[in-house]
Amino acid sequence: MAHNAYLMPMRPEDLLVPTPSGVCCKPGGFYIDPTRPVDKALITHGHSDHARAGHGQVLATQETLDIMRLRYGEDFAGSTQAIRYGETLTINGVNITFHPAGHVLGSAQIAVERQGCRIVASGDYKDVPDPTCTPFELVKCDVFITEATFGLPVFRHPDPEEEIAKLLHSVSLFPERAHLVGAYSLGKAQRVMALIRKAGYREPIYLHGAMETLSRYYLEKGIDLGELVLVREKKKAELAGTITLCPPSALKEVWSRRFPDPVTCYASGWMRVRARARQSLVQLPLVVSDHADWDGLRATVIATEASEVWVTHGQEDALVHWCGTKGLKARPLDIVGYGDEDETDGVSDQGEAGNPA
């Protein structure tokens, strides 16, 4: 890494400081994914635990800015600036580059570099193919800031196409029932739809109202999800044999009573663990995740060649322990407010319509 010969390389702690409300770059005067309003924020992706409304200036990819606008309204920030993947900006002498994170549409890892020290804040990421977003790009660095949502050896995500095959088999086995698939409304839902199409399913896919705006946005961005129909336009009997995507919280709401004998499904990495799946009371858990699994986290950490690893959220103990066994310096960041987006899906308990059909 190039740095000025007359300066000592910068210490990582002087470039980025973890604070309870997010990672702060003091020399650059900005935060990354702050959990409370700040003057200048760099946002990795549009999930609500990372992208919050009310910041002064926001720097993010165009897609992330669009998604924030769709979710929070036009005045979600004082001002905004879009940055492309691979583009470098300099903020108060700190170089900033956004790289694809493979998590959801527009998601980015943010490389922060000054005086020969490069830190990559990866946000949420996954290192497997996803037809709905740009693939993850590996960035070598001195310090890698990683999530650990699925940071336990029990999490090795299966091939998502096999999970979708289970869903389609069930649809053919129970043609008189409706299949309701709970999926987070940004990213997961669209990925599940794209996978259903990839498996050759040609019927319309039905949507809960809360899925509409973001799915339309994906369509505008040229991602093919096939024919989408709003479920509220349909009668109960017409929904037999169909597939409907809805926010996970809607599965337990009175809203779900409009379907004929629904088979409740839930697409989430958490479905790998039976106690979690049982607690959600679904009948068909689908293990589909937009986060790196245990193997993905470990492979990525090694490939970045980072000598130091900071772990933001999830099962940080296990990943920190594993880094230790590999001779890597690692520590948890203890940032309050990041978590599983499935559990912070912004849909009220009453659902879209409130009353059973």
Place this chain on the structure above:
Amino acid sequence: MNRFAELLDRLAYEPGRNNKLRLITDYLRHTTDPERGYALAALTGSLSFQYAKPGMIRGLITERADPVLFALSRDFVGDTSETIALMWPVPDARPNYIPSITDVVTSLNTLGKSQLPAQIARWLDALDETGRWALLKLVTGALRVGVSARLAKTAAAALGDKDVHDIELMWSGLEPPYEDLFAWLEGRGDKPSTRDPAPFRPAMLAHAIEDSDFEKLDPSDFIAEWKWDGIRVQASAGVNEQGERVVRMYSRTGEEISKSFPDLLESLNFNGSLDGELLVLRDQRVQSFNVLQQRLNRKAVTPKLLLEYPAHLRAYDLLVDGDEDLRELPFEERRKRLADFIARHPHPRLDLSPVVSFTAWPELAAARADPASAGASEDANAVEGIMLKRKDAPYLPGRPKGLWWKWKRDPLTVDAVLMYAQRGSGKRSSYYSDYTFGVWSEVDGAETLVPVGKAYFGFTDEELLQIDKFVRTNTVERFGPVRAVKFGPDEGLVLEVAFEGLQRSTRHKSGLAMRFPRISRLRWDKPPREADRLETLEKMLDGIEHNRSALHTTAT
């Protein structure tokens, strides 16, 4: 193995009986012999091999995983077997075959104990997460996916549109992988013959009688008996082709329960098949269900248990006498044959269930209200009502209409206050349909509601909607799928809870447990402060333990 694993996985999450049937039938239809036969054997609990011990399985993972990571994972997952299935380190050179259930079953039958760990490890190497989970269930002998033997057989019968009763009849003469059974079901072969000298014969069941039914019935067409509060069993015995005696006990659904009652098997020195009630008798007196439960709760059948809880068979029907099948005969005739049969095979652990004589319904109603004075005397504790059987009724499988009636004693009831509600599953997953309720008690000087039970049926669909609405609008706290609702002396919902009995329990904070609690009425009219007190339940329990008859008159 993969398809079987997928089936188990799906069954584990599917609550609906018909949906489970459809899943199993679909699997059996699309799987070849002998694989599906071993799968059916696994589902019906008919496999017998040396099961792997949990400790051995744990040993396999500790050789292969970082102990800190295993401990963190085990904590998160909550189940050792599942943790191992999920975190099993897959070797770089993965075996290029996937073991079938047939491989697993046949290997487990022949392998020595010392070879077992290495073999299980090789299978785990070859399978994926769900496959490993299913394998560990199979080799430890605990499937636990909510499928009874009866349900699995019903699913098999559906393959050929056959009656499950036929499968029950031939079942104990069949051996995994049941190729002859599948050939018959699919119309490719003859019906397998029954060589079993002591098969299960599908039980005849009764309908609950309603007040309005009596006017349509003539008392002189019926014989009445006590309805005993034990467990319904069928005892079959005979001699096989090798000249050996075979004696078996079955539950009402055809599960073989012989191993749990060795003391009773010895007393069955006849050839034939009896239908009756399994009871615990001490000094000739029938003990209450609470006492029988003590025996049923124990896994190990120890000499001490046999001595303290001696099992007894009280017979009320004779299905087969020697080689003669009596099921076509009218009940009145079968009862005469039964009395004669028991006289020919006397044994202290076997007797005849007495008839309750009556000429008119009011007389029978009086006997039901006070069995002690109507002939049951000190056995009244174990009477849970009256059975009415038509004199001319043949013995038919299932629950035929109008032949057998059960007339249970009135249930006990209390008014309790709704405290917590949990969402149901399947069709009920958008409804708060499981209710925890409590009664008043003084705790540390303050009036407090103590939970005394949980119920998830008894209400109508309309009432479910009303309670669901109450729960949603009166939630004060949420814990996962559970909500705490508002309750106090002046706010909350009073539920009339009906139940069949009470037991002391150390597992419940209130110190007692209800038998078959259900919601019998919603008491919107009743202020929670007027709900019952724990002392009322304690008095009922004392009554049950001393004299049940008195209880029914005082508690209601």
